[in-house]
Amino acid sequence: MHLARAASACATAAMLLAGAASPAAAAPATGADLSLAWGIPFAGLLLSIALMPLAAGHIWHHHYGKIAAGWAVLLVIPFAIAFGPERAATEVWHILLQEYVPFIALLLALYVTGGGVLLKGSLVGTPATNTALLAFGTVIASLMGTTGASMLLIRPVLRANAFRKRKTHTFVFFIFLVSNIGGSLTPLGDPPLYLGFLKGVSFFWTTTHLFGEFLTCAAILLGVYYLLDSWAWAKEKAVAPDTGPREPLRVEGWLNLALVGAVVVMVLAQGYWQPGEVALFGEHIGIERLIGVAVFVGIAWASMRFTSLELREANGFAWGAILEVAKLFAAIFVTMAPVLAILRAGLDGAAAPLVALTSDAAGQPVPWVYFWLTGALSSFLDNAPTYLVFFNLAGGDPAHLMTDGALTLAAISCGAVFMGANSYIGNAPNFMVKAIVEENGERMPSFFGYCAWAVVFLIPLFVLITFIFF
Template sequence: MTLAGLLLAVPAEAAGISGDALSLGWALPFLGMLLSIALLPLIAGHLWHHHYGKIAAGWAALLVLPLAVAFGPEAAAAEVWHVLLLEYLPFIALLLALYTAGGGVLLRGRLVGTPATNTALLAVGTVVASVMGTTGAAMVLIRPLIRANAFRRRKTHSFVFFIFLVANIGGSLTPLGDPPLYLGFLRGVAFFWTTTHLFAEFLFCVVLLLAVYWLIDSIAWAREKPVPPPAGGRDPLRIEGWANVALIGAIVVVVLAQGVWQPGEVVILGQAIGIERIAGMAAFIAIALASVALTPASLREANGFAWGAILEVAKLFAAIFVTMAPVLAILKAGGAGAAAGLVALTSDAAGQPVPWVYFWLSGALSSFLDNAPTYLVFFNLAGGDPLRLMGEGALILAAISCGAVFMGANSYIGNAPNFMVKAIVEEQGVRMPSFFGYCAWALVFLVPLFILVTFVFF
């Protein structure tokens, strides 16, 4: 999930509970959480918007309490603490730093949301995402896109394609772009392996999506015939908030450093955690505080910055992380777990791995689960040897990588910046598709694209 998942070095697995001891029934709280996000805003919007945090906590409790009964209070507590310490707290600390610093970068100047301008913004964001990560690129560029299209009535499609490209597919060229690739890097995959081996798939998807987007936006422009605001003199494009640009660079450095500097572990309330992760969380919080201190309130106001989006993500993803832990544990159990039937699909009758199955299974699960541990599950199913996977198994590794990164765009919760973009856009008064509505967009535009990717590459 985003750059935030770069901090994860292990799958999200129950700390004291083996995945082969869990039935698929333990996935029900996670399913309930997903359905709440999807349905309650539509059928009980007032209730959801005022109490979504309580509802999310309720689904987490419906997992933890039965775990305590079935496996004992200590095992349940260890499960929750494992998820919070090793996954959620690093995730939200990094997300907070990127959100705060990204919200302090203001692109001034006259940007008019014509089809050409919008397509150019999406293209730039897609390229930048592999350098500063999908979350960083999304947080820096979503507000300029919103302002550029403020005068238009038909603009929802621009933000949907922004999620497709900038928040997901754009992160596929380096380990900095998206967490699964960083985890592969930590496991021994060469830094530029993804650049050379995923570039064709990346270019194929980006060119087709940008072309489709330009066509849709051109049709919308022609039908709407919008009147751009008056020019008001020359107003060249320029960046304000360079201190925050530097802070985003510092975030990238801290993330990379955690893959290099690993001085050992400490134990906190019975859970071992790498010292580099503790230092990383402290650094991210310090960067967020520095951004607040260094950014004038007028700049954030001009950028339309508010704290509501990050608060919503923090509450919902806390419950998502807890409730999806048993699902990931079951997957990691492989043939010994309740998902053995799915695992068996990855090999043919002769025992040889099937690339397109790896692409679709890693992708389909990454659409709703954390794509970082999902990537590791299939990385290990494919043998887990980076040298072999980069060589004779290159097609399998490419399939796993593309599935985990590309298909995070299939739902709002497939990747953290998806939900953040939705929340930021809605804060500005723009209506975004519902959960199922967004999935319908993905079904229409992404699934056919991924079928093409399957036939062309896998």
């Protein structure tokens, strides 16, 4: 039912936009003709996400989709007035077809399949068990993606810690490690690296060139988490519940693990198999991307069709989290488009002073600046297009960047993947984990509260990474 409504809404929006657009007559959007004022709706949306749950929680909970759509409209209508309805319609259609639909289709497939895998057995959320679960998720995130690993493990972590009083830190570190840093070793791990792979970066380049940074971050964060959780365990005088005879760990829903594997194969296939493009209402898109969307939706359907309702109920599966992400990120994708366009304009755009910082007086790239600029913007913009912006600013030649420019490419890659953990909207799994945790009746920090956790635990770590590696 939810899938049908989502598909119908996307199709309706697509047809309306296509009917309004006349791409041949629309001026190309370079970002050089945009001022920073076009970023105001995006800033307003971020502030709404951050403040309204605190200031007007009841209104936000019931109307967040309308509020997010309102900010998108406040961008699109003035844009249409300033640059013409053709260009506005073309831009929105481009975002919908090229970015949002593939994005939400992949998330949907991973969300549904991950929610159909049930880890049963005697899992008790002691500091050692929790640390082991986070370490396992960190490792598998590069194999099945940060979204896949997050959806697979967040519910077992919730069940294991149901008896704990102090557990917010566990979910926050889960986002740090499983939803972000764990995805840094392969293009399958996180969308920014996948874009690099599509641009020509070899598959195992990140494995060999980011391993030191990954291992340093993972080891330090897991160590800090174990100490923090041990302190919380002692502080609350937690006692592991008596669940009777110890039940061995086992997995139910193996079909869904196979379907997760099918998602990974399809993602990888899109990088190697590119049979050409087709035009949909004036917008050219790769055939492999359209097939990918169809496959992802089909996988989600198969997961729902062939997974028992009892298993999903035992797993606490619900649609709220994916619906929240779908609504909010639709508005995020639209409102952040002018900001990304300004950045893509480089020295010709309104962000020229910021872009100029990436090179020294001799015109050579400054890796640590690339690390922090890519990371800072990835904290609040979608980290995949942000990666692409700085990839192109660094020359955009994968052969050069993988060799002579390896340090710069590593800095861009680490900034995009690692610092996506700095806010709830830096990476889609962050928001999904937050929504699932709250859906299960547990508390999560507010938007700014989560950012404060990042400032305390992540920013000093990234400073250390800068001095060691960049």
